[in-house]
Amino acid sequence: MMLPTLKLNQRLISSSLVCSSLAIVTPALAATANYPEARTASQRPVFRSESATIAVQPFHIAQAGVSVTGSEGNFTGQVLVRTSVQTAWSVLTDYNRFSSFIPSIAESRVLQSDGNRKVFEQVNVIRVFPFTRRSRVVLSSVESYPQQIAFSLVEGDIESLQGVWRIQPRGDNQVLITHQVAIDPGSSPMRGLFFNIYKSTLASTLAALKQEMERRSS
Numbered sequence: 001m002m003l004p005t006l007k008l009n010q011r012l013i014s015s016s017l018v019c020s021s022l023a024i025v026t027p028a029l030a031a032t033a034n035y036p037e038a039r040t041a042s043q044r045p046v047f048r049s050e051s052a053t054i055a056v057q058p059f060h061i062a063q064a065g066v067s068v069t070g071s072e073g074n075f076t077g078q079v080l081v082r083t084s085v086q087t088a089w090s091v092l093t094d095y096n097r098f099s100s101f102i103p104s105i106a107e108s109r110v111l112q113s114d115g116n117r118k119v120f121e122q123v124n125v126i127r128v129f130p131f132t133r134r135s136r137v138v139l140s141s142v143e144s145y146p147q148q149i150a151f152s153l154v155e156g157d158i159e160s161l162q163g164v165w166r167i168q169p170r171g172d173n174q175v176l177i178t179h180q181v182a183i184d185p186g187s188s189p190m191r192g193l194f195f196n197i198y199k200s201t202l203a204s205t206l207a208a209l210k211q212e213m214e215r216r217s218s
Helices: 010-019 085-092 095-101 191-217
Strands: 046-048 053-056 066-071 074-081 105-114 117-129 131-144 148-155 160-171 174-184
Touching: 066 191, 074 191, 085 160, 085 174, 085 191, 095 105, 095 117, 095 191, 174 191
Parallel strands: none
Antiparallel strands: 046 053, 053 117, 066 074, 074 174, 105 117, 117 131, 131 148, 148 160, 160 174
């Protein structure tokens, strides 16, 4: 399928995908998931605004049990995971290995470590059909074991980003993972598109985390 000419702010699209990776600050996933490989371009999720139409290239991660609510830069995501608090914590703080279980992260490494404070860099591969781009972001986290990881943006392509991950035991070897975030991409006519993509990629990030936590628990 031929897409119409794109009139979009690629910097804004890139930042929406970068920051919804562990932005973690989330965490960046480049697409919604659970779309079989055989699907055609016309069947992929599509976001539209007054000035752009883009098709998002999907990653194949089931999103069962994932909930994401909110709008206009304030989002809450939750997923119930069959795992222990300790395993959930080890996944959320495994900064150097994010690229092994978050599909859109090509590289991730800790730059500074001072007790419960970390600064880390992520290089993300961003796929917004028909483009593939790489983007870099530096994030900081403050860890309060085993309940909470607060995060914020150090540098990147957006105005501001801050939020928190929470781990809450739910009995029977289950934990509720909650992600709350406030993000401002700055002044742009593409803000609505940015928030739509961010919300979808947050859902995919939570699904990927659930998958990895349960794999480590098996």
